[in-house]
Amino acid sequence: MPNKNYRIVQLSDLHLTGDNKDYRSEPKLFGKLKGMNDAFHNLASNSIVRESDQILFTGDITDKGDLKAWTFFWDTLEKFNLKEKSTIIPGNHDMCCLGARLPKDDKKLVADDLKKFHAGLAIGNCGALKYPCTIKLNDQIVVFAIDSCNKGNTTAITNAMGHIGYQQLERFARMLYKFRDIKVKMVVLHHSPNIPSNQTATKRGVEKMSELDRWGMEMPTEDRRALRLLCVAHKVRIVIHGHLHRAEDRRVNSVRYIGAPASTQPYNGKFSFFTYEVTPSGAKVIPKLVTI
Numbered sequence: 285m286p287n288k289n290y291r292i293v294q295l296s297d298l299h300l301t302g303d304n305k306d307y308r309s310e311p312k313l314f315g316k317l318k319g320m321n322d323a324f325h326n327l328a329s330n331s332i333v334r335e336s337d338q339i340l341f342t343g344d345i346t347d348k349g350d351l352k353a354w355t356f357f358w359d360t361l362e363k364f365n366l367k368e369k370s371t372i373i374p375g376n377h378d379m380c381c382l383g384a385r386l387p388k389d390d391k392k393l394v395a396d397d398l399k400k401f402h403a404g405l406a407i408g409n410c411g412a413l414k415y416p417c418t419i420k421l422n423d424q425i426v427v428f429a430i431d432s433c434n435k436g437n438t439t440a441i442t443n444a445m446g447h448i449g450y451q452q453l454e455r456f457a458r459m460l461y462k463f464r465d466i467k468v469k470m471v472v473l474h475h476s477p478n479i480p481s482n483q484t485a486t487k488r489g490v491e492k493m494s495e496l497d498r499w500g501m502e503m504p505t506e507d508r509r510a511l512r513l514l515c516v517a518h519k520v521r522i523v524i525h526g527h528l529h530r531a532e533d534r535r536v537n538s539v540r541y542i543g544a545p546a547s548t549q550p551y552n553g554k555f556s557f558f559t560y561e562v563t564p565s566g567a568k569v570i571p572k573l574v575t576i
């Protein structure tokens with residue numbers, strides 16, 4: 285048994301661009317964010333990140349999925365010696381169609397989206413990952429990484445929707461059973477499987493979302509319910525996600541759900557991200573929102 289806490293850092297929604305002066309894609313005319321590349325470089329040099337045991341990138345590593353942005357990502361990981369302890373989960377900006385394309389054979393569109401993501405991974409000599417996948421961090425901790433992107437979309441309106449699908453859920457169920465004896469099970473995905481209703485948002489003190497935003501960001505009810513049921517049945521300790529660019533920490537049917545802020549976006553001039561300290565016996569997982 286290890287004699288010190290195992291520290292996981294979650295970095296999310298970096299939205300890296302080809303050039304540091306490029307603006308982040310966001311649905312507003314004025315006040316778009318830029319400087320994400322410099323912000324990531326600073327994060328990567330931070331001692332909390334560098335001294336962590338594992339880094340989980342919960343999607344939207346790039347803003348448009350372009351190879352220059354991926355190159356910057358991998359070069360930065362190499363520079364700070366972080367690559368070996370990094371796990372990548374895709375976000376809609378890494379994979380999906382952000383503009384418009386002609387509808388054609390769905391399978392072909394999905395294959396195109398996967399190809400785009402895999403090209404980004406290949407720059408870092410990271411093989412094509414098949415989701416869900418498991419990463420056993422030590423004898424006490426296993427991470428289940430899920431692809432929640434709505435691959436094969438044809439319009440910008442549908443690019444941010446979540447989707448897991450029966451096949452991934454079925455494989456996820458089998459993986460949970462296989463690792464049933466591991467104490468700390470973490471589920472990692474990009475999309476929020478729990479966007480609160482307006483009433484719940486008020487109760488939790490988080491910003492309410494319009495019906496349209498919810499429709500455009502949420503994953504289908506059956507996916508959310510199946511994921512939740514599997515997590516409860518197999519005593520998953522924590523589900524972490526990104527996508528909404530806001531910090532959230534809540535319990536849903538006994539499972540803790542953490543939503544990450546965008547790590548390269550300043551909030552009141554500071555950058556923030558979550559860390560998870562797992563105690564040596566695996567008895568506790570302690571999330572902490574760190575501000576630097």
Ligand SMILES: [Fe+2]
Pocket residue numbers: 297299344375377527528529
């Ligand atoms: Fe994002």
